[in-house]
Amino acid sequence: MIPAAVGYVRADSVEAAVAALGEHGDEAKLLAGGQSLIPLMRLRLARPSVLVDMGRANDLRGISVDGDTVSIGALTSHSDLEHSAELAAACPLLAHVASQVGDPAVRHRGTLGGSLAHADPASDLPAAVLALGGTLVATGPGGSREIAATDFFTGFLESALAADEVLAGVRVPVSTGGWSYQKFNRRAQDWAIVGVAVAEGGAGVGLVNMGSTPLRASAVEAAVAGGAGASDAAASAAEGTEPPSDNNADPAYREHLVRVLTERALVAAGA
Amino acid sequence: MTVTDTPFAGGIVGEARLRKEDPALLTGEAKFIDDLDLPGALWVACVRSPHAHARINSVDTSEALAVAGVVAAYSGEDLADTWVAPLPCAWPVTDDMKNPAHFPVAQGKANYAGDIVAVVVATSRYAAADGLEGVVVDYEPLDAVVSIEDAESDRVVIHEDLGTNVSYEWPLIPDPEGVDAAFEAAEHHITETYVHQRLIPAPMEPRGVAVVPAPHNGDMTLYSSTQIPHVLKVMAALTLGVPEQKLRVIAPSVGGGFGCKLNVYAEEILCMALAQRHGVPVRWTESRTEAAGSTIQGRAQRQTIELAADADGKLTAVRATLLADMGAYLQLVAPGVPLLGAFLYHGLYDVPLYSFTCKSVFTNLTPTDAYRGAGRPEATYAIERGMDALAVAVGVGADEIRSRNFIPTEKFPYDSPAGLVFDSGNYQPALDRAKELIGWDARMAEQAERRAAGSTTHLGLGISTYVEMCGLAPSRVLASLNYGAGGWESATVRILPTCKVQVVTGATPHGQGHETCWSMIVADRLGVDPDDVEVLHSDTAISPLGMDTYGSRSLSVGGTAIWMATEKVVEKAATIAAHMLEANPEDLELTGGVFSVKGSPDAEVPLAGVAFAAFTAHDLPDGVEPNLQAQVTWDPPNFTFPFGAHIAVVEIDEVTGAVDLIDYAACDDCGNQINPMIVEGQVHGGIVQGVAQALWEEAVYDEDGQCRSANLADYLVPSAAECIDMKLDHTVTPSPTNPMGVKGIGEAGTIASTPAVMNAVVDALRPLGVTGMAMPASPMTVRRAIEAAGGGAS
């Protein structure tokens, strides 16, 4: 498919990106790894007037651990997350989930910030950040603000970011308790039909592809907190979800899967 | 295999040589259509109907013409005078077959989502795409016919002038009373119905066309990513009224076809017409999403198979009834696809009585046509699934029911109940070897253990034994099936003055490795280095005669022509060598590139000396023409009949329904092998493509006829990650039909693997009461089948 004509500017820092958004207005779009945006443009479902390419904003790339907190720049690629020894030690769930995204080519280009900002309910990483109780850092013309992951996903492909804001980074707590990510798909490279991310033995549970946004399975978390076993806790995994229907699964089958996968994830996480 | 069975003595044939094609392909040096540099070319973009069935009230191109870079835009009406004939269907299987007129750009009505309704011509691919948005078409949507059952009912007649959606009915029932009597007398009467979902062929390179006209002398060169430049030349000349001698067709590097490029497509004829009209080069490259709707699709049949058997499970009759979906129009060979399976619904079993009937209908979906195996995977699927059902009814194993019914080796050549002569076969050893490779007894024991332990991870074993007919085809047989062309192949072998060799073939490789294999055949005989043999192909100016590549024909038909042309050249060279050595040609032998006189070791002349002497022509024997060159066109007397046994092992998670293919063994017999590495590659790819039909691939349509799997995220072509190590071996039963004793192997894997996997899936779930399974066996489908049978742990 052939995209429509588009303008292009480079923004090599977060400040430059914010400035470019201000200059080019609503129809400008940030370009990170391009793994979600470019396909939409090729189908002409997205038609930005200007692309603000952050590909070389190196200040937004990198993983650092400070005390109880892991800070990750928005431009950090899935592959960098997957292969970081530091992340594997401090937050193995996130490193593992990153390794389950798409295929190696996608993981080398796609970024954590792009995955979160795109707010696709079928994406893997948002569910992990939800389960971990992460915090997102947004930078706009007036400076930076923090947004809790639970408040970030506001609708289908919609986030709490303002049009002139850039997602600069993500913070998650160091998390080495029992964890698991159950991704159910038909081919290794595919998006999840349903996915369940469990952190800290079930204290945090994030769901993939079970509604219009990445979801937190609050009922499961509550049950685990209340001492329920994996099987009982998982029974409420579909509560409050509105699963979509597609070639691979109808809503009823997704509800079945989310219960099965949640139970498996809780067991694997030692709940 | 005994040594005397092989006609090859040069030590080259039979080696696993690396492919000479690969360096250019791997480095990007090879040029595909989209790589062609054509200065000044105009780009074509097609406006395609978004509706599966709609009247076209009007087409307004004025806004498109205002887009920067757009040179022209045309509706179907604008171009109506351009076509001398509709797009061709070369296989009118019956005299009364209904064939709707099909033009490159639809007029009045669009009959599937993807039907071209207008075309934009622009200075760049981007401008052409922008121009598409400016074409305003006023559609009046009509009810769409998307299922074959709905089509058959004629609730909505798609092509009003035909009066029905039924294109043809084709029966093959040599002895109807005999069949009825056999079913009446049968101890076991199995009736099974299977559906072959539509498949989207997904070669790495989608289609593409580029046409370069020479307006002043009337020449035209058509570049197309096609399997059939030769057939295309004839058909394009007829469709457009271009003088055939002025038309040159070139298939540059072609990135796979699997049958979908065995066609004459609207875009090819359209680009030719536009190049003529504009007097400059015109090009079009298909996008992946476009390919999902506008390239032919495969399979799309519903089949009912009935088996009559005695108390021991010995088959007494087979009856197959098909309903086949042609899609909206008849593409090049679509009506014949079911016929390519029509003779094989009894598989490799010795069955006295046979009945086959096919009814083919139109739907408002993308046209179907040949896809790897074409008719034979469908036939094999029906009989092999049916045999498993019979085994259960009789109470014997899936291996035993097959062994009881194999055509006995001593019956070859075997007169089949459908009227073919199977030239050779030896089936039991292939099954024995496949069982050995997979560790049949151990796997059966493991299955029993799991069942006894109440495991929810079920193990299933599936056998598929197959025979197929390929090497298309004896021209007289094609005539009897009403096919519009012959089945011969042509070859020229030319020894150049410096003893390097050119081989010209009418086969059209698009990934198979013909250059490697053809040069091995010639080098083996001549005693030269295979790298000194250049294979020329796929350009009608260089290789004017050919019937191209499909139906596992290239080696057994085209390769045989090369073998024969080589023999002919050797004969001529021997005449010259004899003259040089003052000996009799009959006393000469050619070994290691040297002619010597039998019994006189010192009297010898190298082939190189003969080649140069043939070039200078200073001293040739009387009546011998200069140069060493021979041309042969070979029409095979019969098909070839490869066979084999495949076994799949799957694990199924009862809770989710997920099917995991965990082991696979295959023992195939394609006769003598030219290059075992290439054979293995064909088997690997073929198996994966067949497994894909069983587990992953399906063109999904909604009730409005919209394709819901139009990209590679939704259409699940397997990747390397889904492939497992396969345990492969072969037996060698040379075909007596050609001098090299070779058979086809390009389609065998695809033919065999689908039923092997599906038999394994059903076998795994039989204890849960599951007796059938739709394809693809997706997790949801499997889970639903388990639930419907009343089982299913959660």
Ligand SMILES: Cc1cc2nc3c(=O)[nH]c(=O)nc-3n(C[C@H](O)[C@H](O)[C@H](O)COP(=O)(O)OP(=O)(O)OC[C@H]3O[C@@H](n4cnc5c(N)ncnc54)[C@H](O)[C@@H]3O)c2cc1C
């Ligand atoms: C073949 C394929 C398979 C895939 N499979 C999976 C999968 O299995 N699981 C999965 O989770 N994902 C999958 N993806 C998506 C992939 O993970 C994307 O990389 C990711 O969703 C988006 O990241 P990106 O950096 O590519 O963002 P882009 O495509 O560049 O941008 C996406 C959107 O986010 C915005 N954006 C990007 N960065 C920022 C920022 N810092 N601040 C504000 N807005 C921003 C952009 O403007 C755009 O709207 C797949 C993609 C492909 C092409």
